Amino acid sequence: MVGDAGAMNQIGPRIPGVPFNVDRIRQDFPILSQSVRGKKLVFLDSAASAQKPRAVIEAMSHAMETQYANVHRGLHWMSERTTDAYESVRDQVASLLNAPSRDEIVFTRNTTEAINLVAHSYGRGVLQPGQAVLISEMEHHSNIVPWQMLRDAHGIRLLVAPVTDAGELDMAAYESLLADGNVGLVAITHMSNVLGTYTPAARVAALAHRFGARILFDGSQAVVHRAADVQAIDADFYVFTGHKLYGPTGIGVLWARAELLDRMPPFLGGGDMISSVSFEKSTWARVPHKFEAGTPAILEAIGLGAAISYVNEIGYDAIAAHEQSLTDHALATLSTIDGLYIIGRAQDRGGVISFTMDGAHAHDIATLLDRNGIAVRAGHHCAEPLMQRLGLDSTARASFALYTTHAEIDALAENLERVRSFFQ
Amino acid sequence: MVGDAGAMNQIGPRIPGVPFNVDRIRQDFPILSQSVRGKKLVFLDSAASAQKPRAVIEAMSHAMETQYANVHRGLHWMSERTTDAYESVRDQVASLLNAPSRDEIVFTRNTTEAINLVAHSYGRGVLQPGQAVLISEMEHHSNIVPWQMLRDAHGIRLLVAPVTDAGELDMAAYESLLADGNVGLVAITHMSNVLGTYTPAARVAALAHRFGARILFDGSQAVVHRAADVQAIDADFYVFTGHKLYGPTGIGVLWARAELLDRMPPFLGGGDMISSVSFEKSTWARVPHKFEAGTPAILEAIGLGAAISYVNEIGYDAIAAHEQSLTDHALATLSTIDGLYIIGRAQDRGGVISFTMDGAHAHDIATLLDRNGIAVRAGHHCAEPLMQRLGLDSTARASFALYTTHAEIDALAENLERVRSFFQ
Amino acid sequence: MSFDAVRDLYQDVILRHGRNPVHMQRLEVFDAAASGDNPMCGDRCEVRIQYAPDGAVGTIGFDARGCAISMASADLMVEAATGRPPEDIRALASDFYGLVRTGDTASENTALAALKPLSGVAEYPSRIKCATLPWAALLAALDGQTEASSE
Amino acid sequence: MSFDAVRDLYQDVILRHGRNPVHMQRLEVFDAAASGDNPMCGDRCEVRIQYAPDGAVGTIGFDARGCAISMASADLMVEAATGRPPEDIRALASDFYGLVRTGDTASENTALAALKPLSGVAEYPSRIKCATLPWAALLAALDGQTEASSE
Numbered sequence A, B: 001m002v003g004d005a006g007a008m009n010q011i012g013p014r015i016p017g018v019p020f021n022v023d024r025i026r027q028d029f030p031i032l033s034q035s036v037r038g039k040k041l042v043f044l045d046s047a048a049s050a051q052k053p054r055a056v057i058e059a060m061s062h063a064m065e066t067q068y069a070n071v072h073r074g075l076h077w078m079s080e081r082t083t084d085a086y087e088s089v090r091d092q093v094a095s096l097l098n099a100p101s102r103d104e105i106v107f108t109r110n111t112t113e114a115i116n117l118v119a120h121s122y123g124r125g126v127l128q129p130g131q132a133v134l135i136s137e138m139e140h141h142s143n144i145v146p147w148q149m150l151r152d153a154h155g156i157r158l159l160v161a162p163v164t165d166a167g168e169l170d171m172a173a174y175e176s177l178l179a180d181g182n183v184g185l186v187a188i189t190h191m192s193n194v195l196g197t198y199t200p201a202a203r204v205a206a207l208a209h210r211f212g213a214r215i216l217f218d219g220s221q222a223v224v225h226r227a228a229d230v231q232a233i234d235a236d237f238y239v240f241t242g243h244k245l246y247g248p249t250g251i252g253v254l255w256a257r258a259e260l261l262d263r264m265p266p267f268l269g270g271g272d273m274i275s276s277v278s279f280e281k282s283t284w285a286r287v288p289h290k291f292e293a294g295t296p297a298i299l300e301a302i303g304l305g306a307a308i309s310y311v312n313e314i315g316y317d318a319i320a321a322h323e324q325s326l327t328d329h330a331l332a333t334l335s336t337i338d339g340l341y342i343i344g345r346a347q348d349r350g351g352v353i354s355f356t357m358d359g360a361h362a363h364d365i366a367t368l369l370d371r372n373g374i375a376v377r378a379g380h381h382c383a384e385p386l387m388q389r390l391g392l393d394s395t396a397r398a399s400f401a402l403y404t405t406h407a408e409i410d411a412l413a414e415n416l417e418r419v420r421s422f423f424q
Numbered sequence C, D: 001m002s003f004d005a006v007r008d009l010y011q012d013v014i015l016r017h018g019r020n021p022v023h024m025q026r027l028e029v030f031d032a033a034a035s036g037d038n039p040m041c042g043d044r045c046e047v048r049i050q051y052a053p054d055g056a057v058g059t060i061g062f063d064a065r066g067c068a069i070s071m072a073s074a075d076l077m078v079e080a081a082t083g084r085p086p087e088d089i090r091a092l093a094s095d096f097y098g099l100v101r102t103g104d105t106a107s108e109n110t111a112l113a114a115l116k117p118l119s120g121v122a123e124y125p126s127r128i129k130c131a132t133l134p135w136a137a138l139l140a141a142l143d144g145q146t147e148a149s150s151e
């Protein structure tokens, strides 16, 4: 079922088996030919949000132009077809994550809402006061704040596994926190949005399970760069956000084991998530609908479906190989720049590179680069506690996508040299 | 500030002052020229979700093709421009609702999430156990279930104001519930999605305030057909959903008085809604950002902005006049059909008409009409308690939009005659 | 404009059974009963059964509100299922589900013939539940449950 | 490729003050102090002041971490504000906010001249807060608050 909808709407589909050609791929992304401040756009901020291929843009336009109505509740043709389109993306996502069942896929607005859903529903509905939630030092705020709110509202303890100086999860410390901690749930990133570090997901999950804890992976970054397989890593919850995976904003995904979803009380109440309503008492629809209150992000799901098709057509193997090569090149090139420090040197890392520079604040670096059309991010990257751990206020961050080129990395390096002399 | 973004992107903008011309307007909606089951589409299900004008489709495509990045956190050009585009829609919405301040506009996924936000945050954070929330018998499930969940979690009482046989709010009963009830919050629809009834919002709000209650209006339907003015009706909360107002899915609005938003604790935690984060304690951003956790529905806000511009260009006066004429015509025409019963006969009503027919179940009506390209809805319309009140299991419902024509209503009537003979 | 095209769905036999369901009756004495709900539209169907001494389903009655499709389906179901042992009914139900989902059947079950008029529902995906609602209630009753789980 | 184009923002005076802020010092004795945060980026600025006997702001010191713009702005602020009565400083701040938001000013306040090098920030909306951060802290201190509210 995967691929059909997107393939249909896609302009200039790649021929399967044809080798990865980044120039061809860039033609699928209209925005990449834009200029910024008179310079050709070099977009190295994909970890914040990725650009969208024409297939995604077209899929959404096409739906609005030819086949749109509200879903689930309509008996007429437009509603039936739109329901089919929306629901078929559930199949695509299930297949993307290798989930055992499509009914385990819940659509949310983004990663943030997905984690909040788990924090509210599993957190208050299943976890008991006194139990702990264990996160790591390298989490995004989205995987910190919901647990703090749960701690303060529900009496959960919040434990934090440290990261090593190399920017990897400290496995020994992680294990001893699990051993001592009465941990009900581990919630941890699958790939850091600051350091590029991949967590060894299968080992981390096995340890959590050995100590009786469930485990949630924040796959916001990971799922963009490598295939994620929730069964292979033995996850209990897996979340990601559509806009980083070349899809539109407004759509995210929570996957959870069916038996967990079944035990979880609903989060938001309203239309579509009910089985019956009376003023005295309402009963809930079966999962996943129990967790999708109100009119869902129909067009955004359709856009996400097209994005998944697009990624599948290129293939994760090709994407990972291309991005690995970019990352190696970037690490090598940036290392030669005097006074530039790359933050984190994990063994297993992807194309997200944070750095600082002597005498130049991250903000100033970003502004100077922007002046030449190069978009990087600067700041704490929604990971303030990690910044504290690293003794930093902010970093500049360049991040890569399947459309990034080696030449763009060279342009970055060249301009960073100029930044250095500018501030010297 | 209103209107600019949408106007720029719009194909074939109407000349201001040119009289309302439904044929011209229909050309703005590509889907309206589609066929369904070999027949020309007659879309009379806009109350469930409206079709999208080209201006909306183009605004979203245009953003993805030329100007897109994540908002708020970026220092580079694409991020700054996208932030401007996103934030300027807040101004547009504030102006649409005549809100005193743009900072009172919170973006949500839809009406349902907006009401859940209030139920969680104002409900648990401000309302006290023992206080009551007062709703009406004609609410959508989205304005029932969140309050039931609050009742069950927080010890709030749920009171229900009856509707009269004509399908209007029973004002005397409403007043006496307020007088007796220790009501903290009234949550009531501004226009029924089943009966088409408008509630007399200013009177309803004045009564609530007289008895010390705050009032939330569910404007999902109302804001589509008439200008809503939160200051004129003296509302405390007003919510609506983008996809019914000719905008995309995935975006909704909560407006609330600044002093209420300030008192409300945050609902979802994560990126963008914080001021600072440490593992011990986080502090919240100022409103409205406090309530917008994670990457927002950027593209959808941009689409909503284009929809609001579109509506403003046509003008609520013209829209209301056109729809009033459609509604009068429909009521007159449908009344002549033997054995057809129009449900509700409120004095003040809009273009949403529910009906039943002797010998023909609503489902069968909808399927037969669909066979001839006419889309109507059948069922309980997410208002089961209202159905119980009316002694009905379901109704068929035809609903009108600014693109609906008198000829479409004639086609509906003609086909309903056929349905009648078919089942006789 | 006419409705000839929907004759595939609303065949005469369906219109007849839909209008006047012969077996719509509440059994006052019964061995098992279960209800099914179609939450989307408010359709409801309660099925009551009496077992014969040999364990077959001797009598079936139903009480329902709903559309022509669900009423006709309930009525035809009673005709097709009465007198059969539970395992036959389960097999028949499974064939019937296949029929209404695909519009066709490879089954050689002769009891299915009487249900074939409902095959047109496959063209109208949102109506399939209308046709299967009474069957869901019957199967639940056979399983000793009182509520059919809404699939 | 060069950065000549950013000279509008990073004028020499800014680079100089950004690199070596002359007035970055923590006053050990002070009458009022307030901090400002730029949560987006982790910039922070604390301003301490001593009042002169006539009620004017006699001495200002700041302790900050941040980008060249915010450091330079803090340093230039101290030069522009020292010795002035609070109401003058408030007026100057208001003129300065206008300057960095619009890139220009109609004000005839002569004290503003020294701050003009920061006007280029108007071209970079996300950097305006960097320039206003120290002023927000100073105004908070004048108001007897300890934290500048992040606008």
Ligand SMILES: Cc1ncc(COP(=O)(O)O)c(C=O)c1O
Residues within 6 Å of the ligand: A271, A293, A294, A295, A296, B047, B048, B110, B111, B112, B113, B140, B142, B143, B189, B191, B192, B193, B218, B220, B221, B241, B382
């Ligand atoms: C009156 C009313 N309230 C609430 C809603 C819920 O809107 P949404 O599903 O977009 O949250 C609707 C429409 O479905 C409605 O008509």
Ligand SMILES: Cc1ncc(COP(=O)(O)O)c(C=O)c1O
Residues within 6 Å of the ligand: A047, A048, A110, A111, A112, A113, A140, A142, A143, A189, A191, A192, A193, A218, A220, A221, A241, A382, B271, B293, B294, B295, B296
């Ligand atoms: C690791 C990680 N987690 C969570 C998020 C939050 O995603 P969103 O803002 O789409 O909810 C992000 C990105 O912002 C991220 O990189």
